[in-house]
Amino acid sequence: MAERITPRSEDFNRWYTDVVIQGKLADYSPVKGCMVIRPNGYAIWEKMQQTLDRMFKETGHVNAYFPLFIPESFMKKEAEHVKGFAPECAVVTIGGGQPLEEALYVRPTSETIIWSMYKKWIMSYRDLPILINQWANVVRWEMRTRLFLRTTEFLWQEGHTAHASFEEAEEETRKILEVYRKFAEEYMAMPVITGRKTESEKFAGALHTYSIEAMMQDGKALQSGTSHHLGQNFAKAFDVTFQDKDGSVKHVYATSWGVSTRLVGALILTHGDDSGVIIPPKLAQVQLVIIPIWQESTRQKVSDFTEQIYQKILPHFAVQLDSRDQYKPGYKFTEWEMIGVPLRIEIGPRDVDNRQVTIVRRDNRQKISVGADSLVPQLKQILDQIQQDLFQKALDFQKANTYSINEYEEFKKILEEKSGFIEAHWCGSAGCENKVKEETKATIRNIPFDRLKEMGKCIICGKDSEGRVIFAKAY
Amino acid sequence: MAERITPRSEDFNRWYTDVVIQGKLADYSPVKGCMVIRPNGYAIWEKMQQTLDRMFKETGHVNAYFPLFIPESFMKKEAEHVKGFAPECAVVTIGGGQPLEEALYVRPTSETIIWSMYKKWIMSYRDLPILINQWANVVRWEMRTRLFLRTTEFLWQEGHTAHASFEEAEEETRKILEVYRKFAEEYMAMPVITGRKTESEKFAGALHTYSIEAMMQDGKALQSGTSHHLGQNFAKAFDVTFQDKDGSVKHVYATSWGVSTRLVGALILTHGDDSGVIIPPKLAQVQLVIIPIWQESTRQKVSDFTEQIYQKILPHFAVQLDSRDQYKPGYKFTEWEMIGVPLRIEIGPRDVDNRQVTIVRRDNRQKISVGADSLVPQLKQILDQIQQDLFQKALDFQKANTYSINEYEEFKKILEEKSGFIEAHWCGSAGCENKVKEETKATIRNIPFDRLKEMGKCIICGKDSEGRVIFAKAY
Numbered sequence: 050m051a052e053r054i055t056p057r058s059e060d061f062n063r064w065y066t067d068v069v070i071q072g073k074l075a076d077y078s079p080v081k082g083c084m085v086i087r088p089n090g091y092a093i094w095e096k097m098q099q100t101l102d103r104m105f106k107e108t109g110h111v112n113a114y115f116p117l118f119i120p121e122s123f124m125k126k127e128a129e130h131v132k133g134f135a136p137e138c139a140v141v142t143i144g145g146g147q148p149l150e151e152a153l154y155v156r157p158t159s160e161t162i163i164w165s166m167y168k169k170w171i172m173s174y175r176d177l178p179i180l181i182n183q184w185a186n187v188v189r190w191e192m193r194t195r196l197f198l199r200t201t202e203f204l205w206q207e208g209h210t211a212h213a214s215f216e217e218a219e220e221e222t223r224k225i226l227e228v229y230r231k232f233a234e235e236y237m238a239m240p241v242i243t244g245r246k247t248e249s250e251k252f253a254g255a256l257h258t259y260s261i262e263a264m265m266q267d268g269k270a271l272q273s274g275t276s277h278h279l280g281q282n283f284a285k286a287f288d289v290t291f292q293d294k295d296g297s298v299k300h301v302y303a304t305s306w307g308v309s310t311r312l313v314g315a316l317i318l319t320h321g322d323d324s325g326v327i328i329p330p331k332l333a334q335v336q337l338v339i340i341p342i343w344q345e346s347t348r349q350k351v352s353d354f355t356e357q358i359y360q361k362i363l364p365h366f367a368v369q370l371d372s373r374d375q376y377k378p379g380y381k382f383t384e385w386e387m388i389g390v391p392l393r394i395e396i397g398p399r400d401v402d403n404r405q406v407t408i409v410r411r412d413n414r415q416k417i418s419v420g421a422d423s424l425v426p427q428l429k430q431i432l433d434q435i436q437q438d439l440f441q442k443a444l445d446f447q448k449a450n451t452y453s454i455n456e457y458e459e460f461k462k463i464l465e466e467k468s469g470f471i472e473a474h475w476c477g478s479a480g481c482e483n484k485v486k487e488e489t490k491a492t493i494r495n496i497p498f499d500r501l502k503e504m505g506k507c508i509i510c511g512k513d514s515e516g517r518v519i520f521a522k523a524y
Numbered sequence: 525m526a527e528r529i530t531p532r533s534e535d536f537n538r539w540y541t542d543v544v545i546q547g548k549l550a551d552y553s554p555v556k557g558c559m560v561i562r563p564n565g566y567a568i569w570e571k572m573q574q575t576l577d578r579m580f581k582e583t584g585h586v587n588a589y590f591p592l593f594i595p596e597s598f599m600k601k602e603a604e605h606v607k608g609f610a611p612e613c614a615v616v617t618i619g620g621g622q623p624l625e626e627a628l629y630v631r632p633t634s635e636t637i638i639w640s641m642y643k644k645w646i647m648s649y650r651d652l653p654i655l656i657n658q659w660a661n662v663v664r665w666e667m668r669t670r671l672f673l674r675t676t677e678f679l680w681q682e683g684h685t686a687h688a689s690f691e692e693a694e695e696e697t698r699k700i701l702e703v704y705r706k707f708a709e710e711y712m713a714m715p716v717i718t719g720r721k722t723e724s725e726k727f728a729g730a731l732h733t734y735s736i737e738a739m740m741q742d743g744k745a746l747q748s749g750t751s752h753h754l755g756q757n758f759a760k761a762f763d764v765t766f767q768d769k770d771g772s773v774k775h776v777y778a779t780s781w782g783v784s785t786r787l788v789g790a791l792i793l794t795h796g797d798d799s800g801v802i803i804p805p806k807l808a809q810v811q812l813v814i815i816p817i818w819q820e821s822t823r824q825k826v827s828d829f830t831e832q833i834y835q836k837i838l839p840h841f842a843v844q845l846d847s848r849d850q851y852k853p854g855y856k857f858t859e860w861e862m863i864g865v866p867l868r869i870e871i872g873p874r875d876v877d878n879r880q881v882t883i884v885r886r887d888n889r890q891k892i893s894v895g896a897d898s899l900v901p902q903l904k905q906i907l908d909q910i911q912q913d914l915f916q917k918a919l920d921f922q923k924a925n926t927y928s929i930n931e932y933e934e935f936k937k938i939l940e941e942k943s944g945f946i947e948a949h950w951c952g953s954a955g956c957e958n959k960v961k962e963e964t965k966a967t968i969r970n971i972p973f974d975r976l977k978e979m980g981k982c983i984i985c986g987k988d989s990e991g992r993v994i995f996a997k998a999y
Binding site (some may be wrong): 166493 | 569586630
């Protein structure tokens with residue numbers, strides 16, 4: 050608490066780390082690349098989990114749990130998959146004091162172990178679809194890590210579904226991307242671009258991958274969720290077939306999809322300010338904090354009124370009363386601001402006299418006096434307004450930092466001088482995509498679903514293009 | 525579904541496995557000793573998690589997440605702890621394709637990694653208490669595994685708290701055991717004996733361990749939750765001190781406590797019958813299933829009435845409507861019984877004529893006709909009754925199979941001929957405890973908190989004893 054948060058204008062990366070560490074959202078652990086998620090940070094993840102879990106269940110999914118360990122031979126069954134994941138795995142070679150006959154990979158993702166089970170469970174079209182989600186930890190060995198954004202171990206959910214047809218799997222892949230978009234925009238108040246990843250950026254083992262991409266306050270992109278159509282790749286690797294209605298035997302179609310604790314980082318990078326994180330009301334485990342302000346002479350009267358107000362609010366909101374005696378109000382303000390509680394209610398002697406409270410919005414510091422009698426509906430309205438305003442502010446920022454560019458020279462200049470998303474034409478070749486990446490470090494974030502059909506020329510090779518894609522430097 | 529569940533009277537162990545596998549609660553995985561928790565089983569664990577999580581939060585605890593991996597050197601810091609746990613660990617020796625300089629143990633429990641963090645976080649008495657819980661997976665290499673009851677990987681919660689005094693830590697240890705007792709008895713409908721473990725059965729690294737012990741239907745005991753007072757052992761091993769109010773510097777006091785997916789096994793073994801598992805209403809993700817029974821001629825009328833009933837119930841209970849056409853009612857009955865849904869509502873043409881439904885209790889097969897108008901309050905009452913009756917039945921069973929024995933010969937005879945708990949006098953020595961274990965396989969489950977103060981003679985050595993302890997064969 051004593052330390053200062055580096056302002057964003059001074060050093061954006063240090064600002065981020067300061068917000069995480071000083072807000073006690075997470076901490077470095079003694080295990081290389083692994084983080085500790087502290088209670089303030091875990092509370093955000095818990096609200097994300099609850100919300101997403103409800104959304105998954107509403108769309109017909111159920112939860113299950115598969116083993117942490119994957120036998121080495123399983124990892125190797127899908128050629129693209131092993132190429133993509135095996136090099137970044139943690140490998141168990143000793144168990145119960147004995148060397149293992151076959152090494153066990155700590156799951157970097159669970160397609161292989163899950164499809165080995167689906168082989169047991171799927172016989173007929175009657176067994177389909179399977180709509181399973183798993184909440185779990187996964188491990189991917191990372192050289193350069195950043196709290197929440199890139200860690201060796203992280204928490205996530207991974208959906209793994211099995212379908213009788215390509216079309217059904219495609220529908221599922223898109224349905225889940227829509228769940229992710231809705232969650233990002235309506236709960237995290239974070240606008241996203243939905244679209245398809247390019248061939249070189251798709252999941253190792255997928256036919257194609259869809260993503261939601263968000264713009265952080267430094268103009269960089271953050272891939273916030275992905276949904277993969279796996280076609281029959283894993284079904285073929287694990288020989289999972291079913292007898293269809295017409296008696297024919299076919300390989301099963303698959304999807305997988307996930308979001309992770311990375312979203313906590315995305316939330317900080319989208320809404321945080323120089324005082325700390327700002328949590329959108331819908332994801333706040335504490336939506337309101339009440340801080341009484343008293344002198345010895347006014348203590349009793351402030352305390353009594355505060356208790357009344359607290360009891361009035363308690364049934365309607367997630368509220369916390371901070372009546373700790375050992376800290377001054379100013380200290381408490383700073384502390385609650387740092388962890389992002391959306392609204393603060395101050396109650397001083399004058400408020401008591403006027404039967405009102407003073408409300409301070411975390412996002413824009415606006416102070417509002419509200420009478421005790423109309424408090425509950427007013428609070429509800431203000432919280433809704435904060436949720437909307439956070440989204441609108443982020444959307445305005447995204448739009449203001451998105452450039453439509455037709456020339457590669459201008460493209461490069463923008464990436465040097467500014468930061469943000471660039472909408473540009475691209476011919477579709479991996480060669481041009483790679484050239485941009487090598488020369489500018491910008492990658493194609495995705496090919497937006499809602500892009501205009503607009504004929505143009507690839508900014509690299511000049512060949513025809515049917516529409517613009519989103520380029521950006523990314524986390 | 526096609527297979528038959530082995531009756532308990534024929535082979536209790538096979539009955540258990542049949543219930544788990546055929547009810548699709550869990551399945552064997554290709555990874556030795558690791559299970560797959562299927563949606564029907566995971567739904568039970570989810571309800572357990574939600575309930576316990578609420579109880580932990582109501583008693584002031586917060587959630588956090590610590591790394592899966594523990595550096596080998598950390599494991600070795602607490603002498604008793606390493607002796608107890610290191611031999612049963614899975615060890616990662618390769619990461620990102622390279623041999624690791626220091627091996628990483630997959631956590632068998634998290635005291636060491638957590639106390640290495642508490643050293644960073646605790647300076648002063650103001651930083652205490654820390655009341656953290658973690659929901660996580662852990663790995664303990666097991667030679668002989670059983671679905672839910674003993675698996676190499678399992679899911680659990682582990683609380684790790686830090687306190688300024690012995691007394692406070694003791695209070696926490698007891699408070700949590702009470703949470704566990706309440707959860708077991710009021711939610712799982714499973715009566716338990718609360719008490720202290722003997723020295724030889726306590727947690728590796730604890731001062732003492734408290735447990736809840738339940739009796740399964742075969743008379744064997746199942747340790748269902750433990751709460752450990754760790755004293756200053758881990759604080760000393762990791763050098764965690766704090767400055768107290770009086771300025772003196774002291775080592776911190778610790779507790780840890782946990783329950784696991786083993787509880788799903790306990791629930792099955794307590795309430796299951798020859799048709800499958802029976803889930804107590806408070807832990808049922810589906811409390812009621814509605815099954816319409818129609819012929820082609822009555823289809824429309826039954827379907828309309830069923831929809832009315834479904835809509836009436838939906839706001840009040842977790843209800844599912846099974847109107848699948850491809851299965852006959854009898855098949856559906858068997859299926860829903862197997863997965864333990866507490867109440868079935870049958871609606872046939874005659875029910876429609878009488879504006880009533882037929883309710884069938886899963887636990888005792890009782891059939892009750894209830895008029896449509898009084899349905900909601902009646903269902904509530906019946907569900908409450910099932911919850912109570914399940915507990916009472918289990919309690920009656922426990923009492924009927926508990927023997928108070930004064931002679932070792934009789935003790936041995938009971939263990940050979942019957943099964944259950946034996947209350948007997950014990951002098952307190954590890955020698956006598958071990959002799960019983962070697963000769964009969966029975967262990968001291970715990971020293972009950974509420975045992976009578978009663979002078980007696982140790983059944984082994986004849987020395988004085990102040991009260992009886994609980995002996996039993998255990999899972």
